[in-house]
Amino acid sequence: MRQIHIFIAIILLAGSTLSCNKGMKKVSFPERGLTVGFYNLENLFDTINDPDINDEEFLPGSQVKWNTEKYTKKLDNMSRVIAGMDPGSWPHLLGLAEIENETVLNDLIENELIKAAGYRVVHVAGQDPRGIEVAAIYRADYFKPINIKSLSPVIEGVTYRHILYIKGLVMNRDTIHFFVNHWTSRFGGLDETKAARNGTARFVKHFTDSLLTVNNTNQLILVGDFNDNPKDESMVKHLNAKPLMNDVEHPSLINLAFNSHKAGNGTLYYKGWDFFDQVIVSSSLIEGGKLLTSDIEIVKHDWMLFKPNQGEARPNRTMSGGRYYGGFSDHLPVLIRLRQAK
Numbered sequence: 001m002r003q004i005h006i007f008i009a010i011i012l013l014a015g016s017t018l019s020c021n022k023g024m025k026k027v028s029f030p031e032r033g034l035t036v037g038f039y040n041l042e043n044l045f046d047t048i049n050d051p052d053i054n055d056e057e058f059l060p061g062s063q064v065k066w067n068t069e070k071y072t073k074k075l076d077n078m079s080r081v082i083a084g085m086d087p088g089s090w091p092h093l094l095g096l097a098e099i100e101n102e103t104v105l106n107d108l109i110e111n112e113l114i115k116a117a118g119y120r121v122v123h124v125a126g127q128d129p130r131g132i133e134v135a136a137i138y139r140a141d142y143f144k145p146i147n148i149k150s151l152s153p154v155i156e157g158v159t160y161r162h163i164l165y166i167k168g169l170v171m172n173r174d175t176i177h178f179f180v181n182h183w184t185s186r187f188g189g190l191d192e193t194k195a196a197r198n199g200t201a202r203f204v205k206h207f208t209d210s211l212l213t214v215n216n217t218n219q220l221i222l223v224g225d226f227n228d229n230p231k232d233e234s235m236v237k238h239l240n241a242k243p244l245m246n247d248v249e250h251p252s253l254i255n256l257a258f259n260s261h262k263a264g265n266g267t268l269y270y271k272g273w274d275f276f277d278q279v280i281v282s283s284s285l286i287e288g289g290k291l292l293t294s295d296i297e298i299v300k301h302d303w304m305l306f307k308p309n310q311g312e313a314r315p316n317r318t319m320s321g322g323r324y325y326g327g328f329s330d331h332l333p334v335l336i337r338l339r340q341a342k
Helices: 002-013 068-085 102-109 190-214 233-238 258-262
Strands: 034-044 093-099 119-122 133-139 143-151 163-170 174-182 220-225 241-243 253-255 277-282 291-293 334-340
Touching: 002 190, 034 068, 034 174, 034 220, 034 277, 068 102, 093 102, 093 174, 093 220, 102 119, 102 133, 133 143, 133 163, 133 174, 143 190, 163 190, 174 190, 190 220, 190 233, 233 241, 241 258, 277 334
Parallel strands: 034 093, 174 220, 241 253
Antiparallel strands: 034 334, 093 133, 119 133, 143 163, 163 174, 220 277, 253 277, 291 334
């Protein structure tokens, strides 16, 4: 088993520097920390029919009459949230879910609210029949991808939505391994879909174990919409992501969302708060590494929320059940702040 882990790690580590990335400018380490986050954009789709995917819900002839005006408003809303994740700055590395294609990503980073951040895009086209994909955007002065791979879990003969893997340099010096996830949803029933999430968790753990077997101080960051809570079987048993405690076991994966969820917090609301959008790090980012992480933060501004007549405020979404609301997303973004170890 150790030999298998080492072989997988060699595959992940072997990528050469991407020729499209020039040298990074010399910038100071951000005073408030280098921000790494995740945001499920809730269906950032363009208005053009793609015959290879089921995007009929996001066309001018659909029930919500998806058009250029609504698409532009969606881009404005997403950019406003991204700009509000770290007021006075922008996230330095941001995983994204529920984007249709690279075109919408390029439209997003050109939006006036975030254009000055100078974002670049990492995207590998997936095979999801609905065109629901993951991606990342990054600020080239602070982060440099050097290896990019698409990791596709196959569970009982079925291929599920891929995980985006990026090996990159922070400040042109410290290496991190960044995984962007969007696991199978609970649509169709919790029990009926949990095998897919459990299997994906085991698949991801195979890669994280490989990296930590080669070097137990490797710095791993897993972000995503896992469609399970931190205490659920996929996260605790199969991914083996532990809560943050006083005694840190090395090497291990630490789920920074665990304690916050236990305290009643979450990132999306149905009948209560679920914490599906999580950040999981290797234990070296808790202690002993060149970079150290803060606790997780949920970005939750009042203007992002819908306030019903009864009950608490919850994320104000773009659409639901064929009705257009013009909001932001049904998910709230999360972030962590990396700082240099002393």
